[in-house]
Amino acid sequence: MSEAQAEKKDLGQAILKEIVPPPEEEAPRKSFWKSISIPALAILTGLLIGAVMIAATSSTVWAAFGQSIWKGFGRAFAEIGAAYQALFTGAIGDPVRIVRALGSGDAREIRSALNPFLESLVQTTPYIFTGLAVAVGFRSGLFNIGVEGQLFIGAAAATYVGYAITGLPGFIHMPLALLAGALGGAFWAFIPGLLKAKTGGHEVINTIMMNWIAFRLTEWLLSGPMTRPGSGGMPLSPLIQKSAEIPQFFQAPIRFHLGFFIALAVAWFINWFLFKTTWGLDLRTVGTNPRAAKYAGLSTTKSIITAMIISGALAGTAGAVQILAVNRSMALGLSSGYGFDSIALALIGNNTPLGIVLASLLFGTLRNGATRMMVVSAIPIDIVDVIQAIILMFVAAPAIIRAMYHLKKPKKEEATIFLSGWGGK
């Protein structure tokens, strides 16, 4: 065989290697502890840094340090303890009270003792949707930062269908409003998807721009065409019809609703879609190995647009569920930054639906607890953002966590998701 031929054969082999999609990871399952150690340590470190922030920004702690160093430390630990205790009882409930309520057998007392926990599930629900939205994007190599805007548009669409259409029975009206939300979000994500596929305009900037446009648009809608009569120009929509409401299970003030289970079902569905269907495989191949996808004849244009539409639909559903189940009308303070939080969520959950549900539970619990922490210890709720950013940093850079806690390096590098530069290449 001549040299040229040998080279040719090697090239063929190499291309073949590229074309064949990587085999599903049947490799020995990582032990539970190993797969959870990095996120767990990241969360722990995030909470520790949050504790330092609480102590460092407290004037009483500084005053105590002025007296003596031991008093300072004592005061610092007392403050941190009080804050995190408030976080815990706000998120899960007061354990003593729960035990006593269970012992008494009084159903009303049990419900109200468990309310913080149920409220955490309410807070978790939008996170599941938005986390899935980001993950579907990531899996196909797209960075959808526009979840926030898609959520707003979805919510606006669901609100409109919710109040403007009358006389429908609940089992049609409610799903219809949900569908409107999903479509609204999908449309808002379709635009940057199309721009990415056709012109190479980077989705990171485009989705962020779409966020700002969505805020302005909803502000205009809510103070103009969709405003509540008599609200005096305040950006607020009318209340949705009773038939469009997603039912809450208990009486007020407990807001736990059906949407949580819808979210779990959707998570299961996305899992099935991503890992058990050909479409899902195509998306993932484009995401992890765009060159192989190209050789295999997959259309990147199609998968970029499909992924963005699914991602946007999930984000829109998040907004719709929030309106139909919790708020029942739309105002501008709809979201407390779900869009950016969900990026952290998706990465912590390793872009798997199960991981995202777990991470959402964590974030929902944190945010719910932080509300109480703000009331009790006067610590601004934004500390949750800081903690989330730190967790995200450590999850994204496991080497730092490994160095901090002297963990061993894994034998094989984790598969990384391919994200492109500005040129879209």
Added chain:
Amino acid sequence: MATLTQTIKHRRISEVSPARRLFMGIVELIIGILIYVLFAARLAPELLTTFNMTPGGIDVGQLADWVVPSRLTLTIFAIVCVGIGAYQIVKGFGRATNGMVGLCGLLLIFGFLIWQASGKTLNLSGMLSSAVLLAVPITLAAFAGILAERSGTINIAIEGMMLMSCMFAALIGSLTKSAVLGLLGGVLSAVALAMLHAVLCIKYKINQVVSGTVINIFSAGMTAFISQKFLQKYQTLNNPPMFTRIPVPLLSRIPFIGPILFNQNVFVYMMFLILIILQVALFSTRWGLRLRSVGEHPKAADTLGIDVIRTRYVGMLLSGVVAGIAGAFFTLGSVGRFDEGMTAGKGFIGLAAMIFGNWYPFGALGAGLLFGFADAIGSKLSLLGSAIPPQFMGMAPYLITMIVLAGFIGKGQAPAAEGKPYEKE
């Protein structure tokens, strides 16, 4: 897999692909037609637009009012755009392609103004003066982007760096009662974040977009936390002295341009100073050649003995310095107070300006001025009693950003190695 088809691209900026030439020509034609159909054809022929020339703050270099016949001027604009479009399709402008589209965009905006102000008076000098001021953070953000990306690291954390600097400038400025020290404090805080970004991207090689997102979330949370904990509680902490307007002797007396460009605060002069320094340093010094080579072909640069890692750190830290100045502008040069989230996506718009300007300082300045102009129009039009809702005017900069990204993302003119961590072999 990278070694399989490694080719070094020789890119010539003067070359524009035929498809792009055609596309741009069509865009210019459409702009011309739009100017005629939307604006010119809908006006009565005798209407006049009066441009008032009072820049404010200075009474030298003023001009008399400038009165133009609305419809005739608009028709001329339309003809110019159609002419440019036709020439673009037939022969092409080569290197000047982007500039010509920019010119058409400018005529469109200007035409819009003439149409809106027909039969009324508009303070043109005042508007241009505020456009220059509004362009400062965007242009500086674009410069920050150029410094990072020319050395091969994507910096979408500019927004976060600006926000952090914004807050620290207000805080330290208030504490020390000195605008200069406030600026310094702001810049230092941005540089600290740049260092974090550099360590995460260059040392730990995590995805640069993820790292940027970490910093953006962190900044949003941290600034909101400190703002609520301290700045809102103690108003004296949020009352920094501001940089006032300083007219440049002689230059500010130039008619028309003088008051607009040379009767501004120090941030505007810094913008021009950085422009010149950046242009000379990047393209006329050995240092600049090295920095760019690291962004284009780090392996080759390494072979020639350039310290790739070190150069990238330097690029990123300088990017932090410039982003810090951009952030401090909001509190010390414009508003005089810190508000949560007050950078409002200007960092991202700056990145778009960088892309629009082809990673060249002068291009970035041009794009920044265009965005500033679009921003200034919004506020002026609401004064004219325009029928267009202010929210829609507020969308303009974001829409323009998206259009720019879709149309101008030049084929492969971004630094070739950006986004890829450098692995020494």
